[in-house]
Amino acid sequence: FFRSLEKQGIYLNEQQIHAVRHFKGPLLTLAGAGSGKTSVLVCRTGYLITVRNINPKNILLVTFSKKAAEEMRDRIAHLPGMDENIAAIIQTRTFHSFFLKIIRKHGVTQDILSETRYQHIVLKRILREMGLQDEYQPETLLSLLSSYKMQMVNVDSLPETTDEEKELKQIFDAYEKWKTANNKIDFDDVLLFAYNMLRQKPSLLAALQKRFLYVMVDEFQDTNMVQYELIKMITEPHRNLMIVGDDDQTIYSFNGARNEFILNFDKLYPDAKTITLDINYRSASSIVGLGNEVIRHNKRRKKKTLKAKRQNQTQPQYIRPKNTDDEAEIITKYILRQVKQGKRSFGDFAILYRTASNSRAIIEQFVIDDVPFVDYGSEESFYGHWLVKPLVDHIRLALHPQDFEAMEGILPTLYINREQGMEFILDQEKVQKKKWPLIHLMSYPDIKDFQKEKLMERLKLIKSLKSMKPVDAIQLMRREFYDQFLETNKRNKLTHHKEIMRETLDELESSAKRFSSIEEFVSFIAEVAEKRKAMDHSQHENDDRVSLMTIHKSKGLEFPVVCLIGASEGNMPHNSIFDAEKMSDVFTTHAGRDKITAAMEEERRLVYVAVTRAKDDLVISSPAYHRGKKAAVSRYIMDAFPKRSANDTGNRQPGASKSYSSQRTQTDTVYAWICTSGKCTAWQRIKTYEEAELPTRECPLCKSPMEKGSKEITFLSH
Ligand code: ATP
Ligand code: MG
Numbered sequence: 001f002f003r004s005l006e007k008q009g010i011y012l013n014e015q016q017i018h019a020v021r022h023f024k025g026p027l028l029t030l031a032g033a034g035s036g037k038t039s040v041l042v043c044r045t046g047y048l049i050t051v052r053n054i055n056p057k058n059i060l061l062v063t064f065s066k067k068a069a070e071e072m073r074d075r076i077a078h079l080p081g082m083d084e085n086i087a088a089i090i091q092t093r094t095f096h097s098f099f100l101k102i103i104r105k106h107g108v109t110q111d112i113l114s115e116t117r118y119q120h121i122v123l124k125r126i127l128r129e130m131g132l133q134d135e136y137q138p139e140t141l142l143s144l145l146s147s148y149k150m151q152m153v154n155v156d157s158l159p160e161t162t163d164e165e166k167e168l169k170q171i172f173d174a175y176e177k178w179k180t181a182n183n184k185i186d187f188d189d190v191l192l193f194a195y196n197m198l199r200q201k202p203s204l205l206a207a208l209q210k211r212f213l214y215v216m217v218d219e220f221q222d223t224n225m226v227q228y229e230l231i232k233m234i235t236e237p238h239r240n241l242m243i244v245g246d247d248d249q250t251i252y253s254f255n256g257a258r259n260e261f262i263l264n265f266d267k268l269y270p271d272a273k274t275i276t277l278d279i280n281y282r283s284a285s286s287i288v289g290l291g292n293e294v295i296r297h298n299k300r301r302k303k304k305t306l307k308a309k310r311q312n313q314t315q316p317q318y319i320r321p322k323n324t325d326d327e328a329e330i331i332t333k334y335i336l337r338q339v340k341q342g343k344r345s346f347g348d349f350a351i352l353y354r355t356a357s358n359s360r361a362i363i364e365q366f367v368i369d370d371v372p373f374v375d376y377g378s379e380e381s382f383y384g385h386w387l388v389k390p391l392v393d394h395i396r397l398a399l400h401p402q403d404f405e406a407m408e409g410i411l412p413t414l415y416i417n418r419e420q421g422m423e424f425i426l427d428q429e430k431v432q433k434k435k436w437p438l439i440h441l442m443s444y445p446d447i448k449d450f451q452k453e454k455l456m457e458r459l460k461l462i463k464s465l466k467s468m469k470p471v472d473a474i475q476l477m478r479r480e481f482y483d484q485f486l487e488t489n490k491r492n493k494l495t496h497h498k499e500i501m502r503e504t505l506d507e508l509e510s511s512a513k514r515f516s517s518i519e520e521f522v523s524f525i526a527e528v529a530e531k532r533k534a535m536d537h538s539q540h541e542n543d544d545r546v547s548l549m550t551i552h553k554s555k556g557l558e559f560p561v562v563c564l565i566g567a568s569e570g571n572m573p574h575n576s577i578f579d580a581e582k583m584s585d586v587f588t589t590h591a592g593r594d595k596i597t598a599a600m601e602e603e604r605r606l607v608y609v610a611v612t613r614a615k616d617d618l619v620i621s622s623p624a625y626h627r628g629k630k631a632a633v634s635r636y637i638m639d640a641f642p643k644r645s646a647n648d649t650g651n652r653q654p655g656a657s658k659s660y661s662s663q664r665t666q667t668d669t670v671y672a673w674i675c676t677s678g679k680c681t682a683w684q685r686i687k688t689y690e691e692a693e694l695p696t697r698e699c700p701l702c703k704s705p706m707e708k709g710s711k712e713i714t715f716l717s718h
Contacts, residue, residue, distance in 0.1 A: 001051050004080030005043065012036075012043065019275045020044045022242065023052065026272040028265045029244040032306040033291060033612035034282030037244035038063075038556060041216045042072055044242065045090060046079035048214055056089040058213040062098065062231070064222060067376075068556045069094055072218075091212070095227050096187065099194035106204060108193055110185045116142065117386075119186060126174045132167065134484075137498070143254065145172050149188045150224035150256030152195075191226045198233055209237050219556060220245035220265075224256040239269070247302050248295045249609050251552055253602055263302060280306040280612075282558050286315045287614050293640035295608040298601045316611070316618040318683055320633070323625040324358070324510065324566065328365035331563050331621065335371060335546060337703070338561075346372050350547040350559035352610045354574055355500065357382065357507040358566045359548055364511065364524075366546070367531045376549035381532050383525045387501055388508050391477045392525060395518050398465035398473075401436050404428055413481065414458060415451055420444060470512035470521040478505055499576035506627040551610045562614035564607075567622040568631035573603035607636040677704035 002017060012020065019029055019040045031037055041061060048054040063069050069092050077087035091098065100112075113119050116139075123138040148158065155176055160166045179185060185193065198205045215235050217223070220243040223231075235241040243265060250259040266272050280288045285308035292305050321327035331351070338344040353359055359375070360382045366373045383392050393409035400406070404425075411421045424431075424441055431437040438459060442452055461480065465473045482505065486498055515521040547559065566572065577599035611618060622633040632638075672683040677699065699706050 001047055001080060008078075008080065010039075010043070012039075013277075013279060015275055015277050016040050016043070019242075019277075020047050022273065022275075023048075024238075024240055026239050026265075026269040027242040027275065028262070028269075028272050029242075029275045029277060030247065030262060030265075030302060030304075031244070031277035032246055032280065032304055033249065033609070034280040034288070034558070035277035035306060036279075036281055037246070037277065038068075038072065038218055039075075040277070041218055041242070041244060042075045043079065044216065045076050046082050049086065049090075050079075050081035054214060056086050058211065059090045060098070060212040060215045060234075061090060061092040061218070062095055062216070063092070063218040064094065064555060065553070066094060066097070068218070069097075095223075095230070096190055099230065100190050102204075102208070103190065103193050103197060106197060106201070108185070108197075110183050112190070113179070113184050113186045120386075122178055123171070123175060126171055126178065130167075130170065130174075132171070135167075136171065137501075141168075141171060141175075144168075145175070146188050147254065147256040148172075149192060150226050151258075152192075152225050152229070191230065195226055195230055198230070205233060208234050213238055214240050214242075216242045216244075218244055219249070221247050221250040221259045221262045222252045222257040222555075223261055224252075224258060228258075228261045239271075241269070248298070248304075248605055249555065251555065251602060251605055251609055253598075276304075278304065278307055279309050281309045282615055283308065283612065284310055284312045284314055284614075284616055286312075287611060287618050290316055290618070290640055291608055291612045294604065294611060294636055297636075297639050298604055300598070300601055312616075314617060316614075316620060318633075318637070319619065319621045320683075321621060321623050323623050324361040325365075325514065327565055327621050327623050328361040331362060331565065331619065332365040332369050332371060333702075334563075334619065336369060344561060345544050346546050347544040348560040349563065350549070350554065350557075350561070350613065351563050351565060352549060352551050352554050352613065353565050354551060354571050354606065355503065356550060357385075357500075357504045358571065360507045360511060362565065363532075363548065364528060367528050372543065372545040373548055374543075374545045375532070376547060376553050381529055382504075382507070382511075383528065385504060387482070387504050390481070391474055391508065392522075394462055394477055395465055395470070395473055396522055397438075398462050399518060399522055401438070401462075402432050402434075404432055404437070407438060410458075414441075414454055416441065420446065465518065468518065470515045470518050471509055473518060474505075474509050474512045478509075499574075503575075503627060510628075551606045554613050555609060558613055558615055560615045561617040561619070562610065563619040563621065564610045565621045566626070567607070567620050567634040567637050568624075568626045569634055570626040570629065570631050572607055572634040572636060573600055577603060604636050607634065672709065673706040674709045675699035675702060675704055676707050677702050 002012065002020075005012065013036075016036050016039070019027065020043045022044065029037055029040065045059055045061060048059060049056055061069075061072060063072060073087050073090075073092045076082055076090065076092070077084045093101075113122075119142055120138040123141055124133065127133045127136055127138070145155075148155070155169065155172045158165065158169045158172070160169050179189075198208070212234055215231065217231060222245075231241065243262065245262045247259045247263055250257060253259070261268070266274060280291075283291070288306050288308035295301070296303075296305070319327070319330060321330050335344075335346070335349055339346060351359070351362055363373070363375065363382070365371075382388060390410055390413050393406040396403050396406040397410065408421075408425060411424070416424070420441075423444065427440070431440040434440060436459065438455065441447060441455055447455075461476070465476070468476070482501070486502060512521060515524065551564075577596065611620070620637060622637065623631065625631060674683045698704070
């Protein structure tokens with residue numbers, strides 16, 4: 001088997017072979033990014049079948065995302081002695097899809113609330129009935145509820161000491177009751193239902209235990225308690241459980257993921273064999289080095305340092321654009337140049353970012369420059385976001401009062417209820433010809449006085465937008481519609497999502513600033529929507545396109561070139577985590593301080609995951625302004641630099657340059673190649689001043705010559 005693998009060009013190292021040949025009992029592989037954990041699972045599957053004659057039916061491979069599962073299946077099919085038919089028999093699944101199939105087969109018929117927007121609607125209605133619509137955000141509530149459920153905390157057993165706890169419990173309770181009454185379940189319920197089912201039906205559990213004799217789980221660091229318990233139950237009798245993962249890549253703890261399952265696996269399974277992999281096969285050596293430097297500053301981790309297999313000299317590139325629009329332009333030009341020169345194709349590039357709204361500027365630049373892309377982030381565009389769309393619809397109406405779709409979009413903001421809204425929509429033909437069809441609402445018999453008042457005010461506002469600059473129009477509406485909720489509401493302690501909301505609105509303002517008239521702005525938004533639609537079909541899956549995704553979505557994947565954007569303070573770490581402190585008295589026992597430390601470590605892990613996705617080239621971009629404010633380079637990137645004081649002459653021995661000071665000075669100097677064009681801000685770090693012989697002295701971004709010099713990095717005090 002191994003010889004045939006070698007014929008295919010796959011030379012496993014000794015440790016990997018050891019793991020692949022593992023046959024019975026629990027096995028743990030806790031190893032860094034790109035060290036071949038997923039590859040080992042794939043090869044072991046082939047080994048079990050072709051060498052150990054295990055029936056493919058008896059193997060269960062669990063992974064984190066649909067995309068990862070598909071990739072694994074594909075890789076298995078190409079192993080020696082395997083084909084697509086055999087690969088199709090092996091259960092290669094996500095937790096969700098595997099257990100959904102089981103509960104479906106055994107009598108669970110409820111519809112699944114698969115789209116979060118339906119969950120939002122339900123929660124909004126509950127909040128309105130309780131008079132709490134201005135106090136809580138559906139988004140926040142859902143993620144809180146989800147993390148409780150995934151830790152198997154029942155809604156009934158939530159504490160009700162403070163008023164807020166009581167309120168939250170009531171909301172969650174109403175939500176759960178609504179689902180039962182309406183014959184629905186949500187995403188999290190799938191796993192909980194499966195768990196309860198397996199406990200209540202010993203015969204079903206026994207059948208699963210008998211069928212799945214070899215179980216392997218990838219990305220085990222992000223399993224939550226329900227997932228852990230489910231796997232434990234299924235493997236109980238035979239304990240043929242192989243898990244792989246990397247505690248440094250735990251990035252879903254906000255969703256209840258608990259890396260202690262992987263860190264304590266040897267205690268949970270004292271007979272577990274442990275195999276360590278420490279060679280990174282994925283990335284160029286400089287990238288592996290950067291990953292090591294980024295992550296080693298975390299305290300709560302199992303220490304491990306990766307060695308690089310692929311020695312080469314290209315260094316990660318750091319750019320410091322003025323702002324996100326500037327960043328989008330520089331990165332787009334870079335991609336286009338590489339493609340034009342035949343060095344790369346679009347599909348080689350991935351753009352990774354911290355939050356979905358970070359992608360707004362780059363998507364717009366791609367649209368302007370006709371760069372094909374696929375957005376793995378969200379189905380809807382930035383302008384379709386529930387906070388953004390109503391504002392855009394108001395502007396559309398200012399330009400075209402008869403735009404019925406825009407009218408529909410703003411109805412909820414006018415306190416028009418569903419029935420009244422329906423009536424209006426059904427009247428479309430009758431009213432659309434009028435100059436201001438919205439006025440027609442006034443004549444409806446059940447429209448209340450306060451609704452009429454609101455409507456008149458709103459019409460005035462819409463008319464006033466027409467002569468405004470786009471950014472002024474957005475700011476006006478933002479004040480009008482959101483400021484009260486976002487800024488003045490003191491009761492809302494669940495502020496995490498407020499920061500994300502503010503960020504989204506700031507992003508909309510930045511976008512609007514680029515246009516001088518609302519006509520231009522609206523037609524640009526329409527163009528973006530059209531392009532997205534054209535590109536969003538899954539049949540384009542294999543097209544040659546730049547991949548865009550949040551770091552969270554990039555887990556387990558790899559790309560020849562990774563551009564990590566928005567690597568500035570405020571975004572990495574993301575401001576929203578500092579609000580966590582305010583949550584410390586809500587259902588928590590840990591002190592707020594501790595939560596922040598934990599959150600900061602998770603933010604660092606995100607940067608680690610991002611940089612370790614790159615195979616050959618890595619561009620890290622840290623805009624000097626983030627959301628209108630001056631922003632330093634992300635501390636996680638800075639931590640990876642050897643620090644020297646400004647008066648250092650550079651005459652150090654190479655090894656001595658690794659003197660890391662824990663004290664943060666106001667400015668620090670690193671030695672670098674610096675682009676001389678004056679316009680481009682690219683620079684490449686030189687680890688030691690002596691390490692001068694880089695393969696190119698041409699700016700990778702603008703192709704101007706580069707000069708050796710020192711680069712000053714200013715820290716903003718936090
Ligand atoms: P992550 O932590 O990011 O999930 P991983 O540990 O699962 O990473 P893999 O994705 O399995 O790592 O492997 C990373 C890359 O290294 C892949 O492109 C894989 O094909 C390659 N690789 C793994 N092992 C070897 C090997 N022995 N020889 C050559 N290439 C290898
Ligand atoms: Mg992997």
